[in-house]
Amino acid sequence: MALILTFLGKGGSGCSTVAIAAAKKLAAGGSRVLFLSQDASPVLQKLWGTTLEGTPTDIEPNLKGMALQSAQMLSKRWEDVKDLESQYLRSPTLKNVYGQELGVLPGMDGALALDALREYEESKEYDVIVYDGDSASSTLRMFSIPEIMSxxxxxxxxxxxxxxxxxxxxxxxxxxxxxxxxxxxxxxxxxxxxANDILKSGKAALADPNRVAAYLVTTGDPTAIAASKYYWGGAQQVGLSVRGVIVNQGQTASLAEEFDPLNLSSVPKMESSNWQPLMESLPQFLGDSQAPKPLIVDVANRQVKVFLPGFDKKQVKLTQYGPELTIEAGDQRRNVELPPSLAGQSVKGAKFQNSYLIVSL
Structure with a gap:
C-alpha cells in the first residue's frame, strides 16, 4: 500500500515548495513517487521546471507528476457511471448524455481528486503519493468525504x-x-x-497514519503559526493524522511548545533552484508514525478522547441527538460512531484538557 502524504499551511508559507522537495527526497531514496497537484497556476510549473500533464508523466528517476484536471476526470468517471448503469439496469437511460458536455460543479474537484488518489493507491505502482492541494481548507474537506458520506x-x-x-x-x-x-x-x-465498500475502505485508510498523513508547514509569522494550529485541529476533526511540522526559513526552538508533541524540522530558503539543501533538511517521511491519534475510544473506562489542538473549549461544541456524538470545532463537524457497548449512552460529563476533549459516558 502507498503512503499518501499532504502538506497543510497558510497560503504563501511554502506548502508546494515543501511538497516538491519531499517528492524529490523520497524518489532519490528509492521510493516510487507520484506527485499529484490541483494547482493549475504557472507557479507550480515554474518550480518544477516543466509542465505537468493530465496523466502521470516521468519527471525524474522514480518520480512521476500529474496535474489533476477536473473536467477531464469528470468525463472519464461519467463513462464509468454509464458502464455501471448498463451493467445493472435493463433499460439504460444515460447513454445519450456525454461526459464531455458536463461542467464541474462546486465541490466536485475534491471528490474527483479523492477518487484519483484511491485509484492510484490501489494500482500498487507507487510507494508514496504526494498530494498538493490548492488550499489547506479544500484538502481537509476532501479527506472528510468518506466519513461524512458514510x-x-x-x-x-x-x-x-x-x-x-x-x-x-x-x-x-x-x-x-x-x-x-x-x-x-x-x-x-x-x-x-x-459504494459503501469504497467509503469503508476510505475511512480505514484515513484512520491509519502509515497510509495517509499530513505535515504542517509554517513560517515564523504569527498568522502563519495560528493558521497551522487551526489546520492541525481541523485535520484531527476529519481523522487525518498530522505527523510533524516543517518550519520554512525559521527556528524550531521557539515553536516547540506551540506544536507539542509534534516533531519540528526547519528548511532553508531555496537558492538558484538548488533543491538539495531543502531535501536534506526534511524529516524521514517513511516508517511507523508516532503522531497523536485523532480519536481514542476507551471502552473499559467508558470514555471518548478527541485530540483537538488549535482550539479552546469555547470553540468546541459537543451535542448528542442520536446514538452518536457530534463534535463541532471550527467549521468542521464530526459524528463519532460508538461501539455497541457505548452506543446510545447519555453523556455524563465532558472536559477539555491538554488539547483533548474527554467525554465520559
Whole structure:
C-alpha cells in the first residue's frame, strides 16, 4: 500500500515548495513517487521546471507528476457511471448524455481528486503519493468525504428502513430489482453496495497514519503559526493524522511548545533552484508514525478522547441527538460512531484538557 502524504499551511508559507522537495527526497531514496497537484497556476510549473500533464508523466528517476484536471476526470468517471448503469439496469437511460458536455460543479474537484488518489493507491505502482492541494481548507474537506458520506448513507438507510414506507416497500425490493435490474437484491443487500465498500475502505485508510498523513508547514509569522494550529485541529476533526511540522526559513526552538508533541524540522530558503539543501533538511517521511491519534475510544473506562489542538473549549461544541456524538470545532463537524457497548449512552460529563476533549459516558 502507498503512503499518501499532504502538506497543510497558510497560503504563501511554502506548502508546494515543501511538497516538491519531499517528492524529490523520497524518489532519490528509492521510493516510487507520484506527485499529484490541483494547482493549475504557472507557479507550480515554474518550480518544477516543466509542465505537468493530465496523466502521470516521468519527471525524474522514480518520480512521476500529474496535474489533476477536473473536467477531464469528470468525463472519464461519467463513462464509468454509464458502464455501471448498463451493467445493472435493463433499460439504460444515460447513454445519450456525454461526459464531455458536463461542467464541474462546486465541490466536485475534491471528490474527483479523492477518487484519483484511491485509484492510484490501489494500482500498487507507487510507494508514496504526494498530494498538493490548492488550499489547506479544500484538502481537509476532501479527506472528510468518506466519513461524512458514510454517515449520510448509514443514517438515512436506518431512517428509511425503520419508517412505515421502508417497512411497506421492503418485501417488494427483490421483485422490483429483478424486474428493473440485471440483479436480484433484497432490502438487506442494499446496505452492502460497492459504494459503501469504497467509503469503508476510505475511512480505514484515513484512520491509519502509515497510509495517509499530513505535515504542517509554517513560517515564523504569527498568522502563519495560528493558521497551522487551526489546520492541525481541523485535520484531527476529519481523522487525518498530522505527523510533524516543517518550519520554512525559521527556528524550531521557539515553536516547540506551540506544536507539542509534534516533531519540528526547519528548511532553508531555496537558492538558484538548488533543491538539495531543502531535501536534506526534511524529516524521514517513511516508517511507523508516532503522531497523536485523532480519536481514542476507551471502552473499559467508558470514555471518548478527541485530540483537538488549535482550539479552546469555547470553540468546541459537543451535542448528542442520536446514538452518536457530534463534535463541532471550527467549521468542521464530526459524528463519532460508538461501539455497541457505548452506543446510545447519555453523556455524563465532558472536559477539555491538554488539547483533548474527554467525554465520559
Amino acid at each position: 454517515w449520510y448513507v448509514r443514517r438515512f438507510q436506518e431512517v428509511l428502513m425503520e419508517s412505515d414506507v421502508g417497512k411497506t416497500l421492503a418485501p417488494f425490493v427483490q421483485p422490483i430489482t429483478s424486474a428493473v435490474l440485471n440483479v436480484s437484491w433484497s432490502a438487506d443487500d442494499l446496505k452492502d453496495t460497492p
